[in-house]
Amino acid sequence: MIGYSLNNNDMKYTSKNDILLDASRVLMEEARAIQACAERLQQHTETRQGYEHAVELIFKSLEAGGKVVVTGVGKSGKIGEKIVATMLSTGTSATFLHPVEALHGDLGVIQVNDVVLALSFSGNTEELMALLPSIKHRQVPIIGLGGNEKSKLAKECQAWLDGHVDREAGTVPAPTSSTTLALALGDALALSLAKLRSFSTDGFALNHPGGSLGRRLLLKVSDTMITTSVAGSVSPQASLDLVIMEMTRHPKASGVVVIDNDDEDMTMIPTPPCSTTSEDDSTDGQVVGVITHGDIHRILKSSDKDGIFNIRAADIMTRNPITCQSNTLALDALQLMTNKSLREKSLPLLPVLTKSGRWQGVVTLKDLQEFF
Structure with a gap:
């Protein structure tokens, strides 16, 4: 049993369930604040015009080679830093400027084609107000984001982003709903600009080369495949x-590829369309099948001892196997191998072909799963 009170007068928790209910209320209150803002964007002319004008100002700045300078103090500053991170990852040039540091020399970061995004829920933050005259002197447009449309900041800025909330979530008067809404508005702004400037998933991946997002969007089969020199192959x-x-000589390949070098008997195997890919390290002949460890186990269980010596690769191989190409996204290859709607079990390997259908190597399920 948990028994402690907040400020000795507030709600007292008597069980773990009370804590969970209270957490749910906080989340619901913050969600309502975001929903209310979304409704204002659709229904209130001033809110809508403020958002549209903010996007226009930033777009104009970026097209002129400028950037978004985000500024704020305290919790607003922390939210501002996150907004900068989101903008950078989605193709908008941005930087964070602390108002106090700006007043002591860092104001030089603001250049002629820039635009300033100033965050303050009250709209009257002292440090921020002290910075405004210097920004206006540079004739740089100011976008305000806050909860008080009658504040000093709202009166001084060229566009106002409506971040009003009726109350903070919970029983302690800490910034909660207001900061959550400011963060959500920053996300919306960044994504509006990304779409307006035709920022693609490829661009997003280029900004995230080191993480799982980058791997999902950039990693190709050629980066993970086992080449023909270390992948097993046999004739039919x-x-x-x-x-x-x-198979024993090439354990990493998770099986062997069956190659038919008889031109008269070759059956062309369709492969997905692709862009130009290297033909180096490829093998002549057509991939006509694959044999996995599972195929070997099944045939050994079902055959009599005398018949084993008459078994050939063509008798046990999976014919016309699913293939991929070296420039196929590794994530697409993984989805091909694990697609339960096409087969009951995952494929342990895929042969990798060049654009002309020559065998280049294999990519294995084990290797791809380690990447993703």
């Missing part, structure tokens, strides 16, 4: 013992 007429030996 290879005996079972040769198939097993080839």
Whole structure:
């Protein structure tokens, strides 16, 4: 049982369930603040015009080679830093400027084509107000984001982003709903600009090369595949013992690829369209099948001892296997291998082909799962 009070007069928790209910109320209050703002954007002319004008000012600045300088103090400053991070990752040039540091030399970061986004819920923050005359002297437009449309900041800025909330969430008067709404408005602003400037997922990936997002959007099969020099292959007429030996020699490949070098018997295997890819390290002949460890186990269980010596690769291979190309996204290859709507079990490997259909190597499920 938990029994402590807030400020000795406030709500007292008597059980863990009370804590969970209180947490739910906080989340719901913050969600309502965002929903109310969204409704104002759709229904209130001044709120809508303020947002539209803010986007126009930033777009004009970026097109002229400028950037967004975000500024704020305390919790507003922390939210401002996050807004800068979101803008940078979505293609908008931005930087954070602390008002106090600005008054002591850092004001030089603001250049002629820039635009300033100033955050203050009250709209009357002293440090921020002290900075405004210097910004206006540079003839740089100011966008305000706050909760008081009658504040000094609202009167001094060229565009006002309506971040009003009726109350903060919870029983302690800490910035909660107001900062959550400011963060959400910053996200909306960044994404509006990204779409307006045709910022693509490729651009987003280029800004995230080191993380999982970058890997999902940039990593190609060529970056993860096992080349023909270290991947096993056999002909359709290879005996079972040769198939097993080839698998043992190349354990990383999770199986062997069956290559038919008889031009008269070759059946063209359709491959997905692709852009130009290197033909280096590729092997002549057509991929006609794959053999995995599971195929070997099944045939050994179902065959009599004498019949084993007559088994050939063509008897146990999976014919016309699903393939990919070296420039296929690794994530797309993984989805091909694990698509439950196409097959009951995941594919342990995919042969990798050049644009002309020549075998270049294999990509394995194990390797892709380690990346993602």
